[in-house]
Amino acid sequence: MTQASDFESHYDLVVVGGGPAGLAAAALAARAGLSTVLFDENPGVGGQIYRAIGSTPVADRSILGEDYWAGADLAAEARASGARIMTGATVWSLDSARLVGVSVGGQARIIQAGRVIVATGSLERPFPIAGWTLPGVMSAGGAQTLLKAQGMVPAGRTVMAGGGPLLWLLAAQILRAGGRIEAILDTMPRRNWLHALPHLPDFLLSPYAAKGLTLLREVRAKVPVIRVDGLEAAGDDRLREVAFNGRRLPADLLLLHHGVVPNVNLAMAAGVAHEWNARQLCFQPVLDEDFGSSVPGIAVAGDGAGIAGGTAAAERGRIAACAAIRALRPEAFVPDLQTIRQRLQREEMGRPFLDWLNRPADSFRQPEGETIVCRCEEVTAAQICAAADLGCEGPNQMKAFLRCGMGPCQGRLCGLTVTELIAARRGLTPAEVGYYRLRPPVKPVTVRELASLPVAEAERRAVEG
Numbered sequence: 001m002t003q004a005s006d007f008e009s010h011y012d013l014v015v016v017g018g019g020p021a022g023l024a025a026a027a028l029a030a031r032a033g034l035s036t037v038l039f040d041e042n043p044g045v046g047g048q049i050y051r052a053i054g055s056t057p058v059a060d061r062s063i064l065g066e067d068y069w070a071g072a073d074l075a076a077e078a079r080a081s082g083a084r085i086m087t088g089a090t091v092w093s094l095d096s097a098r099l100v101g102v103s104v105g106g107q108a109r110i111i112q113a114g115r116v117i118v119a120t121g122s123l124e125r126p127f128p129i130a131g132w133t134l135p136g137v138m139s140a141g142g143a144q145t146l147l148k149a150q151g152m153v154p155a156g157r158t159v160m161a162g163g164g165p166l167l168w169l170l171a172a173q174i175l176r177a178g179g180r181i182e183a184i185l186d187t188m189p190r191r192n193w194l195h196a197l198p199h200l201p202d203f204l205l206s207p208y209a210a211k212g213l214t215l216l217r218e219v220r221a222k223v224p225v226i227r228v229d230g231l232e233a234a235g236d237d238r239l240r241e242v243a244f245n246g247r248r249l250p251a252d253l254l255l256l257h258h259g260v261v262p263n264v265n266l267a268m269a270a271g272v273a274h275e276w277n278a279r280q281l282c283f284q285p286v287l288d289e290d291f292g293s294s295v296p297g298i299a300v301a302g303d304g305a306g307i308a309g310g311t312a313a314a315e316r317g318r319i320a321a322c323a324a325i326r327a328l329r330p331e332a333f334v335p336d337l338q339t340i341r342q343r344l345q346r347e348e349m350g351r352p353f354l355d356w357l358n359r360p361a362d363s364f365r366q367p368e369g370e371t372i373v374c375r376c377e378e379v380t381a382a383q384i385c386a387a388a389d390l391g392c393e394g395p396n397q398m399k400a401f402l403r404c405g406m407g408p409c410q411g412r413l414c415g416l417t418v419t420e421l422i423a424a425r426r427g428l429t430p431a432e433v434g435y436y437r438l439r440p441p442v443k444p445v446t447v448r449e450l451a452s453l454p455v456a457e458a459e460r461r462a463v464e465g
């Protein structure tokens, strides 16, 4: 088993995240001669889109679709490149000196990097509705992870709700795997079309159009799709029914999805400047054309840089790797950047249409009443609004008032909701309200891991005097 002591204390390039962005970046950098290590917290590489690409029990390729299997080449390329690929490795700290805190197998190490590429990808947007903490209610991405990694297909009366490419992709994957879906509750407001239509021509020219329309046709042929403006998961000790449009549908499993947003925790904790993206309704890092951030030597690539999908993520990883190579080994060969940028542009051109069309309504992003917003600390929307009315100015003061965002997920499941609720309550923009101030460790670390950190002689003497 890989041990933390197995790796060097210094690397030219440290890549955090083994999804398409990280894999592509590590492969390119290692082949150019940079000493490169890639850390990913999962048992295998692949990230979200290619999860468990090396070990999935799903043998029938048609179930997950050809896009999924493209991940096998990317993983093989990274493994063959000479890069050190460390899975089961969680990065919990990164600072402006590019010191990386990582844990593997219960041991921790601090690694010095020449350059860092943060490729930590995306997370599902919070979908706070009444009853979303009931057993039997989960995110669509969670169900897809179970399908990809364990071959598990939902059983019982399954209802899906929300919108966005992933919801339809998963619906098709469940049906192909022999699963059954009672209904899809489409929460996307019709008025989204007003903003989306101007971007339709670009979408139709993008790789998304044909795939997306085929997927919609495949699912709509087998599953009733119902437009809903409101939604509630009802039950006692577990989900029993889904309530919408004055109706109640018996259900054993409710899969929720309202799109994905950048996973900002590590980059923010490293001091990388972020800004509000009003089209994608999320915070994203402020980056230059090579995905370099406001912290010298730290780049952010992939969906962590703003949502654009798996293929775009790989291109972004390559561009960030080229910048690291140029900085650390200017004599080394790098592929033609112009070509990579053109490929990236083609991948990104369909995004504005998808973002506007799949924009969740305010009512779903700003819940009310006793709906739980912070699952870790069980803080409700009513409590947050009351604190804002009392004068609580922002998410960090809200932490002091209500402890929201202070649990094991460190705001991943409530941060955007808290920001938007405060903004709405105070008549400000989310950009003006801001986000939680994130600090390391960005992932839980045990005291035993911290105690396993090697102590340099100077440090030991400094403590022991």
Ligand SMILES: Cc1cc2nc3c(=O)[nH]c(=O)nc-3n(C[C@H](O)[C@H](O)[C@H](O)COP(=O)(O)OP(=O)(O)OC[C@H]3O[C@@H](n4cnc5c(N)ncnc54)[C@H](O)[C@@H]3O)c2cc1C
Residues within 6 Å of the ligand: 016, 017, 018, 019, 020, 021, 022, 039, 040, 041, 042, 046, 047, 048, 049, 050, 089, 090, 091, 092, 119, 120, 121, 122, 123, 124, 141, 142, 144, 145, 166, 169, 260, 263, 266, 301, 302, 303, 304, 309, 310, 311, 313, 314, 442, 443
């Ligand atoms: C649950 C989910 C399922 C998705 N499924 C699909 C799909 O089937 N098809 C599709 O086109 N798009 C899918 N997406 C969208 C996905 O974001 C992109 O398509 C693509 O995976 C982005 O690639 P990436 O390299 O930027 O990041 P990701 O693929 O998200 O990879 C980032 C990796 O970094 C790891 N990581 C994060 N933080 C740390 C840390 N601190 N230490 C170590 N490792 C860390 C993550 O666990 C992950 O393995 C999904 C998104 C989500 C959230």
